[in-house]
Amino acid sequence: MAEPAPPVTARIQLAHGGGGTLMQQLIDAELRRLYADPDQVLHDAARLSLPHGRLAFTTDSYVVQPLEFEGGDIGSLAVTGTANDLAMAGARPLVLSLGLILEEGLELAVLRRIVSSMVEAARHCGVTIVTGDTKVVERGKGDGAFLNTSGIGLLQVDDPIDPLAIAPGDQLLVSGDLGRHGVAILAARHGLDLQPPLASDCMPLWPAVEALLAAGVRLHCLRDLTRGGLASALQELAAPNALELQIKEACLPVAEPVRRTCELLGFDPLHLANEGRFLAVVPEADRQRALEVLGPAGGAWIGLVAAGPPRGRVLLRTPYGSERVLVPLSGELLPRIC
Secondary structure, eight states: OOOOOOOSSSBOOGGGGTTSHHHHHHIIIIIGGGBSSTTSOOOSSOOOOOOSSOEEEEEEEEOOSSSEETTEEHHHHHHHHHHHHHHTTTEEEEEEEEEEEEETTOBHHHHHHHHHHHHHHHHHHTOEEEEEEEEEEOTTSSSSEEEEEEEEEEEOOSSOOSGGGOOTTOEEEESSOSSHHHHHHHHHHHTOOOSSOOOOOOOOOHHHHHHHHHTTOOOSEEEEOOTTHHHHHHHHHHTTTTEEEEEEGGGOOOOHHHHHHHHHHTOOGGGSOOSSOEEEEEOGGGHHHHHHHHGGGTOEEEEEEEEOOTTOEEEEEOTTSOEEEOOOOSSOSSSSOO
């Protein structure tokens, strides 16, 4: 089969979204390799033969700026982020859809790198991209590229993994160090020369969740620590059941480059985004077993759950013996990070 002709320009044009020859060339030359079978006939919907069982379904949109940064790009975020949302429900990620909104003027070289990143991320996450859509907007209206991914996963648990399952006495664990992604985006956005360079923690979470389930750990709740970081995740979990989440600040794992950057700029790593870390809430009897599973990857115990006030709260215990209530931010420390 002859190789399809590449688009005639090195940048995205409005005509690339118009449904004509240029759009077909763009799909054939740049986007078909996203599919497991590049020669499949593209249609308005994908036909799926999925394993028998209960499914989880999620969707997310990605508007990160800059599009590329140390350790990833908007493409790896879009694939990994949606696969990770499925993992947080106890579902093995299976298939994704992909919607691209491209801005007129985007360099095709950048698009190629993003597509290559998505292909690699899909392989790492064990998912297949089965359907998609592409639109082009006028110059100045799209900030390079916006992506949307929706995903379907096969649930591997009988009991729901969600905030309503959390109970007093449960233990709080994180799967790794905090704040890497937020600092990586900050460095890329403002040209900070961090030495050594700090890469985003963007990575699939299903292998760690699968290992916990295989070890017999009862997972009451899982939450990935993306926008708003660990602080937002804790506050979202405290409220539904009127719980007090008691956190020991000395136990929070923060890499030294992240700590130094936060001290220099006045940021709190608790509020910075991660793209490859999660909070696990487990019964006290399963705490040690869970730590043994997460330990090699840097997992840590950070606190426990107690009965709280009607609206719930997060209580941070400092290394100096004092306590303070961790309150939610009114906005974002760093917008456009995922």
